[in-house]
Amino acid sequence: MRASHVREAWSTVKSDERGVMGRSSSPTLTTLGRLVRTYRDASGILQKDLANRLGYSDGWLSNLETGQLRPRSEQVLSIEEALSLPRGALMAVYDQLDRESLPGWFRPWLEEEKKATVVRSFALTLVPGLLQTIDYARAMLQDDEPAVTARMERQAIRQRETPPALYFVIDEAVLHRERGGAKVMHDQLMAMADAASPRLTIQVVRSAVNPRNLGTFTIATVDGNDVGYVETAVRGIVTSSRDDLAVLSEAWESIKAHAMPQHESVDFIRRTAEERWT
Known part of the structure; x- marks a missing residue:
């Protein structure tokens, strides 16, 4: 043309x-x-x-x-x-x-996430966006299809020629908090268990021993430097402050130390899917 x-x-x-x-x-x-x-x-x-x-x-x-x-x-x-x-x-x-589908405060983080070589994420109550099925995302986003599509497209980093190393630790409460009904939860948990691999680590920390119960956060490594994302009650905060990252890194190591190994975590997720959501 x-x-x-x-x-x-x-x-x-x-x-x-x-x-x-x-x-x-x-x-x-x-x-x-x-x-x-x-x-x-x-x-x-x-x-x-x-x-x-x-x-x-x-x-x-x-x-x-x-x-x-x-x-x-x-x-x-x-x-x-x-x-x-x-x-x-x-x-x-x-x-x-x-820009329409994502909150303004989330866009800077999305840019960092796209460039990350390592992502470490702790989830307290909800399945991390990078692991969500489309039906779970729809339930979370109340059928806002542009927002759902934007969330699914974030997961493209998992299919990159050289994907980032992804490490997820989730509180067991994530597995029990219903979103979208029993079938959606069952399929979400099974999909999460199936996603586990050497470059995509998923660990579960039992709520009773989890040393942190104040919120979800993520640390991404971009160009050799760390940047953090912390969710609050009203918005997310992107930070590269050394003090903030020191606190987040310490929290990450503490939570990870209390989490089950990946093979036990995957078995726990599958068992919860069958026993809780069928």
Whole structure:
């Protein structure tokens, strides 16, 4: 597609937005959908033909073009390729969805997490986001699909060519706090147990011996330096303060020392899934 067509597409989208902005729950998703439709029309490709090229139904593409469906990043890249668009023509808009879906205070942490080579995370009451199933995330986020998609996309770091070393310690209360019903909990616990590997360590600390009960925190190693993330009652705090990190590191080592080894933890998680959630 020629650059002039790209400019025309943007002009059309901006004009269309003025008529729908008030009705849309996600202005950025609306913009993305209308860009797809406008670029498709400019290329002379019917909706059904583009859907067929992509391997999806007409309904899927229709929902995307009307701003009712948030695609995955690889789907957006496929659309760019199918429409012969300049690289980033759609992804530049797609990347803005995270800014809508994530609280402002969480975005700095997300950037650190993406670059991390090591992540150490302690969870007191809820399954860590990097381990959540989509159904558990939906229950946590009250079916806010853009937020659910953003949370699932965080897990892409687990599939990187060189993924970070991930270490999780969870209080056993995490395994008993219901989110989404028995089946969701059973599947979540089993998925968590299945995820355990040499580079993804999961340990359970019994609540009775857990030396810390004041909240969840994570320490990420980025470019050889540590940065911490601490959840509070109202927001998360990202910190690189030496004093803060010393406190978090000490807490991590203390909790880990009281946790069960990984093989025992995995057995405990599976047993809890069967005995508590079936």
